[in-house]
Structures are given as C-alpha cells and as structure tokens.
Amino acid sequence: MPQIAILAIGDELLNGDQTDTNTAEIARILSRNAFAISSSLTVGDHELAIITALQRLAADFQIVLVTGGLGPTDDDRTTRAAARAFNRPLTLNERALEQIRQRFRDWKRSMHPANEKQAMLPHRSTPLCNRLGTAPGFHLHAEETDLYFLPGVPAEMRAMLDEEVLPKICQRFPDPLPKVQRVLTVFGLPEPEIEDRILSKGLAAGVELAFAVDLPTIEVKLRASGPEAGSLVDRAELLARQALGDYVVGSGEETLAGNTARLLRLTGKTLALAESCTGGLIAKLLTDQPGASEFLDRSLVTYSNTAKTALLGIPAELIEHHGAVSAICARAMATEVRQRAGTDLGLAVTGIAGPDGGTEEKPVGTVFIALSSASNVRLERFNFPGNRCQIRLRTACTALDWLRRSAFEQEAESKELSV
Amino acid sequence: MPQIAILAIGDELLNGDQTDTNTAEIARILSRNAFAISSSLTVGDHELAIITALQRLAADFQIVLVTGGLGPTDDDRTTRAAARAFNRPLTLNERALEQIRQRFRDWKRSMHPANEKQAMLPHRSTPLCNRLGTAPGFHLHAEETDLYFLPGVPAEMRAMLDEEVLPKICQRFPDPLPKVQRVLTVFGLPEPEIEDRILSKGLAAGVELAFAVDLPTIEVKLRASGPEAGSLVDRAELLARQALGDYVVGSGEETLAGNTARLLRLTGKTLALAESCTGGLIAKLLTDQPGASEFLDRSLVTYSNTAKTALLGIPAELIEHHGAVSAICARAMATEVRQRAGTDLGLAVTGIAGPDGGTEEKPVGTVFIALSSASNVRLERFNFPGNRCQIRLRTACTALDWLRRSAFEQEAESKELSV
Numbered sequence: 001m002p003q004i005a006i007l008a009i010g011d012e013l014l015n016g017d018q019t020d021t022n023t024a025e026i027a028r029i030l031s032r033n034a035f036a037i038s039s040s041l042t043v044g045d046h047e048l049a050i051i052t053a054l055q056r057l058a059a060d061f062q063i064v065l066v067t068g069g070l071g072p073t074d075d076d077r078t079t080r081a082a083a084r085a086f087n088r089p090l091t092l093n094e095r096a097l098e099q100i101r102q103r104f105r106d107w108k109r110s111m112h113p114a115n116e117k118q119a120m121l122p123h124r125s126t127p128l129c130n131r132l133g134t135a136p137g138f139h140l141h142a143e144e145t146d147l148y149f150l151p152g153v154p155a156e157m158r159a160m161l162d163e164e165v166l167p168k169i170c171q172r173f174p175d176p177l178p179k180v181q182r183v184l185t186v187f188g189l190p191e192p193e194i195e196d197r198i199l200s201k202g203l204a205a206g207v208e209l210a211f212a213v214d215l216p217t218i219e220v221k222l223r224a225s226g227p228e229a230g231s232l233v234d235r236a237e238l239l240a241r242q243a244l245g246d247y248v249v250g251s252g253e254e255t256l257a258g259n260t261a262r263l264l265r266l267t268g269k270t271l272a273l274a275e276s277c278t279g280g281l282i283a284k285l286l287t288d289q290p291g292a293s294e295f296l297d298r299s300l301v302t303y304s305n306t307a308k309t310a311l312l313g314i315p316a317e318l319i320e321h322h323g324a325v326s327a328i329c330a331r332a333m334a335t336e337v338r339q340r341a342g343t344d345l346g347l348a349v350t351g352i353a354g355p356d357g358g359t360e361e362k363p364v365g366t367v368f369i370a371l372s373s374a375s376n377v378r379l380e381r382f383n384f385p386g387n388r389c390q391i392r393l394r395t396a397c398t399a400l401d402w403l404r405r406s407a408f409e410q411e412a413e414s415k416e417l418s419v
Numbered sequence: 420m421p422q423i424a425i426l427a428i429g430d431e432l433l434n435g436d437q438t439d440t441n442t443a444e445i446a447r448i449l450s451r452n453a454f455a456i457s458s459s460l461t462v463g464d465h466e467l468a469i470i471t472a473l474q475r476l477a478a479d480f481q482i483v484l485v486t487g488g489l490g491p492t493d494d495d496r497t498t499r500a501a502a503r504a505f506n507r508p509l510t511l512n513e514r515a516l517e518q519i520r521q522r523f524r525d526w527k528r529s530m531h532p533a534n535e536k537q538a539m540l541p542h543r544s545t546p547l548c549n550r551l552g553t554a555p556g557f558h559l560h561a562e563e564t565d566l567y568f569l570p571g572v573p574a575e576m577r578a579m580l581d582e583e584v585l586p587k588i589c590q591r592f593p594d595p596l597p598k599v600q601r602v603l604t605v606f607g608l609p610e611p612e613i614e615d616r617i618l619s620k621g622l623a624a625g626v627e628l629a630f631a632v633d634l635p636t637i638e639v640k641l642r643a644s645g646p647e648a649g650s651l652v653d654r655a656e657l658l659a660r661q662a663l664g665d666y667v668v669g670s671g672e673e674t675l676a677g678n679t680a681r682l683l684r685l686t687g688k689t690l691a692l693a694e695s696c697t698g699g700l701i702a703k704l705l706t707d708q709p710g711a712s713e714f715l716d717r718s719l720v721t722y723s724n725t726a727k728t729a730l731l732g733i734p735a736e737l738i739e740h741h742g743a744v745s746a747i748c749a750r751a752m753a754t755e756v757r758q759r760a761g762t763d764l765g766l767a768v769t770g771i772a773g774p775d776g777g778t779e780e781k782p783v784g785t786v787f788i789a790l791s792s793a794s795n796v797r798l799e800r801f802n803f804p805g806n807r808c809q810i811r812l813r814t815a816c817t818a819l820d821w822l823r824r825s826a827f828e829q830e831a832e833s834k835e836l837s838v
Contacts, residue, residue, distance in 0.1 A: 014456040016447025017631055017640070019440055023461070028435025037433040039468070042442070042459040049458070212436055221436070273720075279706025280699030283720045287698025290774050290807060292722070298730065299720035301692075301702045307717035307760065311730070341726065355709050388709060 002062040002173050004030065006040035007053055009068035009078050010152055014044050022067045022157055029161055034179035034225060035169065045069060050081035058086075058145040063169060065161075068152030070135040072114040078149060079121060079138075086142040088122035096127040096136040103134050128164040132156045139168065146172065180229040182237045184220045185250035187401050191218055197243040207236045216394045217249065217256060249401060260400045261289035263407035271403065272341035273299035274312060274333040276324065277351035277367060281396045297341045302333070312336040323362070325350050330368035331379050338372045345406065346372040349399055351382075353391045367395045371402050378402065421481040421592050423449065425459035426472055428487035428497050429571055433463050441486045441576055448580055453598040453644065454588065464488060469500035477505075477564040482588060484580075487571030489554035491533040497568060498540060498557075505561040507541035515546040515555040522553050547583040551575045558587065565591065599648040601656045603639045604669035606820050610637055616662040626655045635813045636668065636675060668823060679819045680708035682826035690822065691760035692718035693731060693752040695743065696770040696786060700815045716760045721752070731755040742781070744769050749787035750798050757791045765791040766822060768814055772807045786814045790821050797821065 006026055012018040023040045030037060038061065043049040050069070057064045069078030083090045097119035104111040121127060121138050128137035128148070135151040137160050148165045150157045186194055191211055198220070203209055206226065212219040222240060224232040241248055249256040264271060273296070275282055283299035286292050302308040305319050314332050322328050330350050338346025351367030358364035365384045370377055384394045425445055431437040442459045449456060457480065462468040469488070476483045488497030502509045516538035523530040540546060540557050547556035547567070554570040556579050567584045569576045605613055610630055617639070622628055625645065631638040641659060643651040660667055668675040683690060692715075694701055702718035705711050721727040724738050733751050741747050749769050757765025770786030777783035784804060790797045803813045 012629070013443070014446050014459065015450045016443055016445075017629060019438065019443040021438055024432070024435055024438040026435075027433050031434045038463070039472075040433065040461040044457070053458075210431070210436060212431075275699075278703075279711065279715075280694070280702030280718055280720065281706075283699030283722075284697075284703045287700075287720075287722065288808065288811075292698065296698075296720075297723045298726035299699055299718075299722070300730075301699065301706075301715075301718035301720065303702075303706065303712055303718070304716045310759070311717065311719075340729070389707065392707075 001036065002169075003060070004035060004037050004063040004065070005057045005061040006037060007057055007064060007066045008040065008042040008152075009045065009050060009066065010042075011044040011075070013042050013068075022152065022154055025154065025158060026065055026067075026161060029158070029166070031179070032181070033166060033170070034177055035173075045075045045077055047077045047081045047084070050078060051085040054082060054085040054147070058143045058147065062145055064145060064147045065165070066147060066149045067157055070118065070137065070149065070151045072112065072118055072134070079118075082125075082140060082147070082149060083122040086122065086140065088124060088140075090120045091123050092116075093119050093121040093125075093127055093136075093138075096121055096138075099127065099129060099136050100134050103130075128160055130156055130160055131163075132159055137164065139165075177225045178227065178229050179223065179225040180233045181221055181223045182233050183252055184222075184237070184240060184244065184248050185254070185256065186218045186220055186244055186247050187216060187249045187256055187397060189218075189244070189247050194218060194220060194244065194247075198240050201239040201243045203239075204232055204236055207232050215390070216397045220244075246405065249404060256397055256400050256404070257285040258289055260404040260407070261286055261292055261295070263404055264295040265291060267407045269295060269345055269407055270297055270341075270343040271295050271345045271347065272297045272337045272343045274337040274346070274348040275299055275301050276303065276308070276333075276349060277353045278349050278392050278396050278399070279303060281392055282347070282349070282399050285396055285400065297343050298337075300337060308333065312340070325352055325362055325366060325368065327368050327370075327379055327381060330370040331372075331377055334370035334372035334377060334379075344373060345403065347399055347403060348372075349395055351384075351391070351395060353388045353395075355388060365391050367391070367398075369395070369399055369402065371399075371406060373406070378406075420455065420596075421588075422457050422479070423454060423482040423484070424457055424476045424480040426476055426483060426485045427459065427461040427571075428464065428469060428485065429461075430463040430494070432461050432487075441571065441573055444573065444577060445484055445486075445580060448577070448585070450598070451600070452585060452589070453596055454592075464494045464496055466496045466500045466503070469497060470504040473501060473504040473566070477562045477566065481564055483564060483566045484584070485566060485568045486576055489537065489556065489568065489570045491531065491537055491553070498537075501544075501559060501566070501568060502541040505541065505559065507543060507559075509539045510542050511535075512538050512540040512544075512546055512555075512557075515540055515557075518546065518548060518555050519553050522549075547579055549575055549579055550582070551578055556583065558584075596644045597646065597648050598642065598644040599652045600640055600642045601652050602671055603641075603656070603659060603663065603667050604673070604675065605637045605639055605663055605666050606635060606668045606675055606816060608637075608663070608666045613637060613639060613663065613666075617659050620658040620662045622658075623651055623655060626651050634809070635816045639663075665824065668820060675816055675819050675823070676704040677708055679823040679826070680705055680711055680714070682823055683714040684710060686826045688714060688764055688826055689716055689760075689762040690714050690764045690766065691716045691756045691762040693756040693765070693767040694718055694720050695722065695727075695752075695768060696772045697768050697811050697815050697818070698722060700811055701766070701768070701818050704815055704819065716762050717756075719756060727752065731759070744771055744781055744785060744787065746787050746789075746798055746800060749789040750791075750796055753789035753791035753796060753798075763792060764822065764825065766818055767791075768818055770801075770803075770810070770814060772810045772814075774807060784810050786810070786817075788814070788818055788821065790818075790825060792825070797825075 125138040125140040133156040137150045208223040210221040222236045250259045308314040333348035334346045354364035367382045370379045384391045544557040544559040552575040556569045559566045627642040629640040641655045669678045727733040752767035753765045773783035786801045803810045
C-alpha cells in the first residue's frame with residue numbers, strides 16, 4: 001500500500017476563517033477505496049512555506065494530494081511554488097488553456113485575462129480536467145512521488161478526485177485489499193451501551209467497530225478489509241442489528257427523518273402535527289425529504305396559547321389550570337389535530353426549551369409528546385438535558401422515532417392480518 | 420511574534436470518520452488574540468508518527484498546540500509519545516490525579532482504574548486543568564519550545580485553550596500588535612458586487628477585506644492590526660455600511676434570523692406565518708431564537724390543499740383554477756393568516772421546492788412570497804436556483820429579510836411620528 005499525504009494550502013485555513021473539510025473528504029473517498037492517509041499538513045499562502053512542504057512530503061510519501069491555491073488571483077501561489085520546488089519552468093499548457101476557454105464558453109461569459117495564468121503549469125506536468133470550475137488541476141511526477149494538485153473549492157476537488165485522480169492511483173497501485181464499511185444510525189441508546197450490546201454478540205476477528213457521535217444520534221461503523229471483507233461485514237451487520245433491535249433508525253446514508261418519511265410513505269399512513277416548543281422543526285425535518293406531501297397534511301405551530309385554543313379548540317381553562325406544558329394539553333393537541341385534519345396519526349409536542357420559562361415543577365427541558373391514532377394515544381413526559389437547541393432537536397428526534405416505530409408497527413399488524 | 424504550529428492526533432481525522440474542527444477553532448481564538456498559526460499537521464494514533472511529529476515541530480516552532488489522544492483507552496498514545504520524544508520518564512502527577520478524582524466526585528460516578536493512566540505525565544510537565552472532562556492537559560517546555568497538550572473533545576479543548584493556555588502564551592509574548600476584526604452579514608448581493616461597492620468607497624490602507632460565503636448569506640470581514648486597528652476598522656465598517664445599506668442583515672455573531680427576531684421584539688410587531696414549500700423552516704429559524712413567543716403567534720404549515728382550505732379558508736376553486744403555487748393563493752394565505760391570528764403581520768410562502776412537481780410554466784424553484792399588514796400586501800414571484808434544500812433555505816431567508824425590513828420600516832415610521 002502506498003504512503004499517502006495531504007497538503008492543504010490557504011491562509012483562510014490557518015486564521016480561523018474556514019474549517020478545512022477537504023482533508024476529511026479526501027480521507028473518506030480514499031478510505032472507501034481501501035487506501036489510507038498517513039499524514040496531512042496545512043500551510044498558508046506563502047510561496048516559501050509551500051515549497052518547503054512540497055519538498056518534504058515528496059521525500060517522505062509516494063502520493064501527495066494538494067488542495068488550494070490554484071485560482072487566478074495573486075494570492076494563489078501553489079502552481080508557481082510547485083514549479084520552483086521541483087526545478088521546472090512554468091510553461092503555457094495548451095490543453096489547460098483550451099479547457100479554461102471551454103468553461104467560459106459553457107457559461108456564456110467572457111474570459112478575464114487573469115484566468116490565462118491558470119494555464120501556466122510546471123513543465124512536464126499533465127493537466128487534470130475540472131468540469132465545474134476554471135482552475136485545471138495537474139499531475140506531476142517528481143522524486144518517485146506522484147503529486148496531484150486540485151482546487152480548494154470542495155465540489156470541484158471532489159469531482160476531480162473521483163474522476164481524474166482515483167483512476168490514476170488505482171492504476172499505479174492495483175488490487176488493494178478490498179475494504180467494506182457498513183453504517184447503522186442508532187437513536188435512544190448511549191455509546192457505551194451500544195458497544196456492550198455489539199461486543200456481547202461477539203465481533204468476528206478482522207471486523208473493526210467505530211463510532212461517530214452526532215447527538216442525539218450515533219453512527220455505528222463496521223469495517224473489514226481483505227478478500228472476505230464483504231461477508232465478514234454482512235455477518236457483523238446482522239449481529240449488530242440483532243443486538244440493537246429497533247434502536248437502529250437508519251442505515252447507510254439514510255437519516256432518522258429520511259427513514260421515518262420513507263416508512264410513512266410505504267405504509268400509506270397520513271400525519272398531522274401540532275408543534276409548540278419545536279416551533280416547526282419536526283415539520284421542517286420531514287419536509288426536507290422529497291415526497292413529504294404524500295403523508296404530511298399539515299403542521300400547526302401553535303406557539304401562543306390563543307393559537308392553541310383557536311386552531312385546536314384547547315379550552316382556555318384547561319391551559320390556565322394545567323398549563324400549556326402539560327400531559328393533558330399534549331394529549332388534547334394530538335387528538336384534536338388528528339381529528340380536524342382527518343389523518344391516521346396526530347402528533348403533538350409541548351415543552352419548555354429555555355433558556356427562560358422553567359419552574360421548579362417544570363424545569364427547562366420538560367417536554368410532553370403525544371401520538372394519537374384512531375385506536376389509542378401514546379403519551380410521555382421527558383426531561384431533556386442541554387441548551388435550547390439541543391432540547392428542541394432531541395424532542396424532534398424522539399417524535400420522529402415514535403412516528404417511525406408506529407409506522408413500522410402498523411405495517412407489521414397489517415402483514416399479520418393479511419396472513 | 421512567535422512561530423506557532425498545531426498538531427492534531429487521531430486515526431478518525433485521517434480515515435474520513437471525522438472532520439477536524441479543532442484546528443480552525445484554535446486558529447480563530449488565537450487570531451482574535453493577535454497570534455498567527457504558521458502550519459498545522461495531522462497524524463494518526465501511531466506512537467512513532469506522533470514522536471517524529473513532536474520532535475520536528477519542537478525544532479521548527481516556538482509554540483506547539485497538540486490536540487487529541489489523551490483519553491484513558493489503549494489507542495490514546497499522545498502522552499507516552501511526548502515522554503519518549505523528549506526523553507522524559509512518565510511519572511504519576513498527584514495534581515492531575517486529584518483533578519480526575521474530583522471530576523468523578525462532581526459527576527457522582529466511581530472512577531474506572533483506566534482513568535488513573537491519565538494522571539501519568541512526562542516528568543517536569545505542568546498539568547492543565549480540564550473543567551469539563553477527565554483528561555488533564557499538560558504543558559511541557561523542551562528545546563526552547565512550549566508544547567501544550569489538550570484533549571480532542573472540542574468543548575474541553577476550547578475551554579482549556581481559553582482559560583489555561585492563552586494566559587500562558589500572552590505572558591511569554593506580551594503586547595502583540597492588537598488585531599481587530601468586524602463582521603457584517605449580507606443578504607441579497609453577490610460577492611463581486613459587495614466587493615465593488617466596498618472598494619469604491621475606498622478601503623483605508625492597512626484594512627484587510629475578506630469574505631466567508633455561506634449561501635445564501637455572505638460574511639464580510641474587515642480587519643486591521645497595530646495600535647490604530649480599532650479606529651481603522653471603525654471607519655472601514657462605517658464606509659462598508661454606507662456602501663451596503665440595508666443589505667447588511669447582521670453584524671458580529673448575529674444571524675439574519677436572530678436580527679429579524681430582535682427587530683420584531685423591539686418594535687412590538689406580532690406575526691403569523693403560513694408556510695407551504697418551506698414546511699416549517701421559517702418558524703423553525705425564528706423559534707431558534709429565545710423569546711420568539713413574544714412576537715410569533717403561530718405558523719400554519721398547510722402542506723396539503725385541504726389544509727389550506729380548512730385552516731385559511733382558501734376556496735378550493737381558487738386553488739383548482741390558479742394552483743396552490745400562485746400569486747393569488749400566496750396573497751390570500753398571508754391576508755387570511757394575519758386576520759385569523761389577529762397579528763400585525765401575516766407572511767405566506769408557496770412554491771415548488773422539487774425535485775418533482777415542476778411544470779414548464781412553473782418550474783422547480785418557482786416561489787411566491789406575500790407579506791400582509793393592515794395597510795398593504797407585498798407580493799413577489801421568484802425563481803430560485805439550486806436543489807430542494809437550497810430553494811427552501813433561500814425562500815426562508817428572503818421571507819426573513821422581508822420581515823426584517825418591514826419591522827425596520829415600521830420602526831422608522833413610528834420614530835417619525837413621535838418626533
């Protein structure tokens with residue numbers, strides 16, 4: 001396996017203006033193709049710093065992936081530094097120039113003279129096609145090392161890595177050990193319990209277990225490499241699913257909201273929401289999904305008490321007596337919104353997201369969730385930790401999880417009926 | 420000014436599992452305190468790689484900030500590598516041990532024996548207090564270089580950098596040139612036009628202009644350093660505000676939604692929303708802000724046509740004849756929701772976010788926004804570019820911008836009245 005390093009170039013990455021997402025993206029793509037990154041380095045837009053970094057990395061690694069500094073303006077110095085680092089003159093590359101011209105023709109815009117600078121490449125380097133922008137990348141072979149220079153714009157970098165660079169790397173280093181990864185998204189279990197449950201099922205030798213925590217959900221990653229990778233990971237996934245049961249809320253790229261929306265569409269259940277403390281967040285997460293109109297009839301964000309009375313018929317006395325944040329109010333909201341909308345399901349949330357509004361009896365984080373169907377009402381009181389944003393997100397995810405489970409249960413029921 | 424480098428440690432940063440946000444965060448905090456980062460390096464959890472990196476960085480830089488690898492488990496190897504890199508034995512540090520014990524007492528949990536490992540520090544290093552977690556950091560002076568070791572958990576790292584490391588750096592390198600940055604958030608102007616407008620006003624020598632694009636908003640950053648930094652940036656901000664007028668939708672940390680919510684609260688205007696294609700996103704953005712209940716009465720996410728008829732009294736024939744995505748429907752939604760809620764403002768959006776549902780006459784991206792007040796209705800048709808997520812976000816930001824401007828205009832009016 002080749003030793004691979006990444007070099008990210010740009011003042012904006014070292015002054016806090018911008019978080020470098022390219023390095024993680026390159027690592028993800030290469031890792032999916034069974035290559036590993038050994039090290040990554042970031043330097044600013046200083047020619048000497050770039051030259052030193054290129055020379056060091058070329059001496060230590062077989063492949064160096066460079067991002068940034070290929071633009072048309074004066075602070076883009078990567079190409080000139082590459083030429084100087086490896087003692088190559090800069091020459092006008094006709095193929096690169098034609099590619100830049102073509103980009104402007106595509107966009108029906110006239111080319112700025114500064115863009116011609118982007119076609120000046122180190123002698124004996126090969127331009128890499130950039131479908132999405134003006135900056136051609138280039139490939140340079142020096143001191144037994146392959147250096148690939150890519151633009152810093154994430155979409156351009158990604159497309160060029162996929163289409164231009166990966167094939168060249170795979171050609172030089174064919175047949176790496178196949179590497180397989182499976183991702184399960186889990187909601188409702190803490191990380192240590194997920195780990196215990198999976199390990200108690202026994203993780204086959206050669207299968208690696210990793211976690212990516214993005215609360216309130218946690219991604220479980222199962223990985224293996226080698227000729228048996230596929231079947232190893234298949235078996236590990238099966239055991240993990242047995243260990244985690246219905247706490248698995250998505251797999252692969254699918255999110256909790258995406259999975260919930262898919263199940264609601266599949267089962268043909270219709271839904272109406274009444275949201276108080278989440279203020280539209282549940283509806284937003286569901287309508288992020290294309291086709292949400294197939295199941296979502298409405299969401300009533302009844303932020304004020306008068307809206308609860310006017311839109312859902314919650315008696316003002318009920319609110320006065322029990323409070324808008326109460327089990328009885330949540331139950332009434334869920335039932336009323338379902339009946340008024342004529343949907344299969346009615347879901348309501350009411351709570352105190354803070355930072356103000358908490359009392360001793362109902363501190364910040366107190367949330368009631370109610371889910372009404374024709375046959376029953378599920379109702380629960382929660383005390384969620386965290387700040388306003390975390391409380392709202394955890395409320396929304398819990399509500400989505402209830403919907404996911406109810407869609408699922410209904411499907412199981414009707415399956416049984418049809419047997 | 421000292422030469423400063425960052426070293427980030429962790430396999431998860433080089434296999435694509437996690438994007439390194441610590442480096443940008445450290446850069447931001449140091450840059451705000453007038454220090455600059457020269458270079459940053461990332462290596463995996465391999466002891467030899469860590470040792471080599473530490474020795475190289477200590478040779479080249481005066482300050483090295485290290486993050487990650489201080490945990491209690493076997494794959495946390497930073498401390499041992501530091502001890503070996505600078506030939507120091509690992510010894511039990513009593514202050515560090517007491518700090519870890521205190522953390523567990525605070526949490527009312529018993530301490531796992533593995534956590535004792537975290538108190539083994541290189542000889543002659545000083546523990547750094549970690550208020551938020553178990554891993555103590557430490558400071559080690561070797562080869563004229565100050566090395567600060569911090570945990571990889573972002574919140575812990577950040578608190579320790581602020582409270583423990585920055586004071587020590589400022590003590591060793593006092594009186595750096597003061598550096599001042601001012602941030603203005605702009606909505607509704609493209610980046611080149613923002614630049615042209617600001618440059619045509621004349622940017623004083625010594626003031627740097629930078630952009631952070633996070634569409635649909637753009638952050639404009641004005642920076643200067645030196646003894647005159649404050650007044651230079653003050654003047655530049657004034658000119659930039661003149662150049663950009665009311666396209667400035669926030670300054671400092673304030674977002675478009677935050678600014679809109681603040682202005683609505685300030686002016687005492689109340690608001691009701693009727694959202695179709697945004698599906699709750701506008702309400703979500705407004706209720707992200709604490710205190711939104713002061714102005715937001717309700718949002719009706721009328722996703723289905725029957726909901727539009729039932730909740731807003733939009734005649735079914737109107738929808739049949741003109742379509743739910745039409746000027747007349749948007750106008751009726753805004754007026755109805757305002758009148759029914761009894762609020763000062765009623766805002767409605769209806770559109771086609773895609774990916775399906777577009778027609779030749781009304782392609783994906785067609786959006787109508789209407790804002791109704793007691794005296795008039797503002798109504799506009801848009802054709803927004805991008806995918807579902809981008810169209811929804813641009814619709815929501817345009818709606819917020821209308822609300823912001825209307826609150827502002829109303830305030831100006833009432834000010835005139837009170838004169």
